[in-house]
Amino acid sequence: MSDVVTFGEPMVLFAGDRSEIYNSDQFTKYVAGSELNVSIGLARLGYDVIYMTKLGEDPFGHYIYDFIKKEKVNISHVKFDSSHLTGIMFKSKRENGDPEIFYFRKHSAASSMNRSDLEFVKKENPKIIHLTGITPAISNDTKDATFYLAKLAKEKNITLTFDPNLRPQLWKDKTEMVRVINDLAFSSDVFLPGIKEAEILTGLSEPQKIAQFYLSKGVRIVVVKLGEKGAFVAKSNESYFINSFSVKVIDTVGAGDGFAVGIISGLADGLSLRETVTRANAIGAMQVMTPGDNDGLPNREKLEEFLRGVV
Ligand code: KDG
DSSP states (O other): OOOOEEEEOEEEEEEEESTTTTTTTEEEEEEOOHHHHHHHHHHHOOOEEEEEEEEESHHHHHHHHHHHHTTTOTTTOOOOOOSSSSEEEEEEEOOEEEEEEEEETTTGOOOOOOOGGGGGHHHHHOSEEEEEEEHHHHOOHHHHHHHHHHHHHTTTTTTEEEEEEOOOSSSSOOOHHHHHHHHHTTTTTTTTHHHHHHHHHOOOOHHHHHHHHHTTTTTTTTEEEGGGGGOOOOOOOEEEEEEEOOOOOOOOOOHHHHHHHHHHHHEEEEEEEHHHHHHHHHHHHHTTTTSSSSHHHHHHHHHHHTTTTOO
């Protein structure tokens, strides 16, 4: 029995040296992908994480495979696909705010994943399944597979954590994005929207009202991420704000994945909700201090040092 199962699309990331991709001359190679970032973060904390994906039979697919292997993520279900390519992502370098993002991922190997690739999860029976709103956006097959895992989590009483990770550029239209993401959110146990995402999904702007909306749909724990202001957390009998950590931001991408690592690991370690969200804020903060999408995710020692204020 593994601790966590997740699946999604990993990409080779080329991070440019200027504030626009157009003007960048030098690009540094990293590996990206929300669910992969979460898997890496959890593996660094010592969890047994199964990450499922499909990679192209190309240099980038092999590069990603070797990268994940080194991180000790369980990749026994990862497949290579010789008829599709590995996805690629570009991002610019911004001093302030979110970078510009551009993808080459249409018809990628990962977008050809379907529910039959996830049959193994039934036998695996993990404690937690983690899903994001990116995977259902990349193809109809991956959308179906995402709903399949959400249903399986319900049937087998597996905790489902869900990060909406809205990527409007991957959806046909906003109405479909909101409908699909809310359907998945309503079936999750722990929902992790950013405040701007939650505004798009609900039309509400106050964290308390947003949390109440999802709790009334059956979600057990709602954590609204507020960036520099920390997070608002709510479940049936408790709700409060938790402050963030003040750090020097190098790049904001991957903060939400770091946050999810803190939530999932806190739940798995049996921490209180307050301690769990504090850990989530800490890992999110550690991630934004680095240029890649997962290079700031800590091991236990670094996390404890950070929490003690040593760093
Ligand atoms: O959450 C960080 C991700 O945005 C990044 O690593 C790439 O998965 C990614 C995406 O689809 O944007």
